[in-house]
Amino acid sequence: MALDVTDLRSFYASSLGKTAHHLVCGHLARRWDNLAGLSVLGLGYATPYLDHFRGQALRLLAMMPAEQGVVNWPSDGASASALIDDTMLPLPDSCIDRVLLAHALETAEHPRELLEEVWRVLTPGGRLIVVAPNRSGLWARLDSTPFGHGRPFSRGQLHDLMRETLFSPVYWSEALYTPPFNRAVVLRLAPAIESVSAKLSLPGAGVVLVEATKQLYRLVGVRRIRRSLPELAPALTPALSPRPLGSGRDVA
Structure with missing residues (x-):
């Protein structure tokens, strides 16, 4: 079930939410460092991260599911x-260059249909980044943050879901190694905790990030099967039928 938009907005206004935003946004900024001339769509509750790209992208759109509400x-x-409706995006085919899913996939009733819609609106070669709660992380075990709701x-699992919906993953990362505690000492140490944990590839990160490209599959043509045709004997010349009586003059 999707979170209420007011709860999401309150979280990102808190000290813990601002820290989470800063840590996740660092990964997004490194992957999408040049959006000049591109159209970007945020699905779910992606507006805190879309703010970073204002003034860079040609067009920024934020779409939020009806169950969550909109700001x-x-x-x-x-x-x-x-x-x-996250399974019926009000956009034409192949019109978006980049899509960011944040607080979307884990609360979607039909995650596969959501990704299929994302595939439809992405341009050929377009890119998608999914920010999803990590099943083995501490953030997914506590419901005090939005990352503790929905399906981690x-x-x-993400790799299989990408493959089923014709996306090709090109980048994997993890973020939010910092415990989800709104305490000053924890938040102050968050950048150091994040840096050391990422370098050591420690388990237990709060979110998994995957960037994938839109795959275009060409329909497989019907194979031309050469069959050995039987040798045919020359056809007989048909005999002329007799001329009907009275159809011509008699020769004297």
């Missing part, structure tokens, strides 16, 4: 957010 975004200027995923 106006950005706070200044024309609104670029919309309330949607292992890397293997």
